[in-house]
């Protein structure tokens with residue numbers, strides 16, 4: 001977790017929501033095209049209503065890269081998303097994260113030194129070609145590691161295509177950092193559990209490498225939000241709402257995905273529910289802010305969370321309206337605060353990994 005956020009002045013917390021919103025609107029009008037505000041789907045409503053674009057992490061970073069006029073890119077997401085935006089934008093564009101403590105716990109589970117230790121052991125043991133693939137929910141350093149070692153990034157939308165291509169080419173895959181996205185994808189493509197090795201980051205010395213290179217080696221990271229959905233929740237909603245459709249994100253564990261009707265990225269979930277028939281009932285296994293918004297935007301359908309006990313991304317929700325206003329006030333005065341800036345060498349290597357992904361999909 002990044003813990004270098006200075007407390008914001010009390011005035012931003014104590015002022016009324018109405019005053020804060022007026023101030024945010026006034027600053028947006030004053031800065032005009034010099035600033036854009038990006039918001040991830042999991043962001044709070046009080047923040048998302050001021051964003052110019054809403055989307056998943058990669059889509060937002062690509063939008064930032066296209067918005068050449070914008071000198072300030074205020075990213076209402078988490079740290080790795082702001083890093084990706086910084087890497088894809090030009091050097092004169094500045095990416096700002098309104099709360100520097102907004103880190104993603106899953107991305108932080110893949111420490112670069114641990115990843116390199118794993119990689120060195122794999123290389124020492126196997127002659128088989130192994131390609132490192134990292135979910136975009138990872139640090140710039142891990143992306144750079146993949147870029148340097150012939151690997152690539154992936155998203156939850158394109159991971160199946162990327163795995164499929166590499167497995168067809170008879171290459172093994174080291175997948176970082178989300179065990180569940182990797183396992184769900186591998187099993188969907190016909191791998192068996194015995195083709196998959198789980199690498200324990202905390203007990204790496206206990207990991208026994210089999211004689212033959214596994215087809216898929218999974219880092220044991222996970223998302224604490226999607227981990228909260230359990231198979232019994234699927235049974236419970238089916239009992240309570242006969243005819244319900246259950247859709248979950250593939251960061252959920254395999255037993256949950258297996259019991260659900262559909263599984264896919266946030267964009268996939270949004271498209272499914274938007275296109276669904278009037279009167280249909282949906283249980284959604286993903287972050288609660290997105291589920292609430294889907295319910296509000298689809299009043300002709302019933303949309304509920306698969307787990308009634310709030311599944312909130314606490315990291316993302318650190319970016320509150322007071323934090324957004326504090327960052328904007330500084331920018332309005334010409335002071336750049338909370339800038340996320342990735343080392344140029346790391347950027348160059350990470351871009352290799354991002355470009356290999358884009359070339360494949």
Ligand code: SF4
Nearest residue numbers: 104105106223225313
């Ligand atoms: S929902 Fe999970 S993977 Fe996404 S930012 Fe939050 S902790 Fe990270």
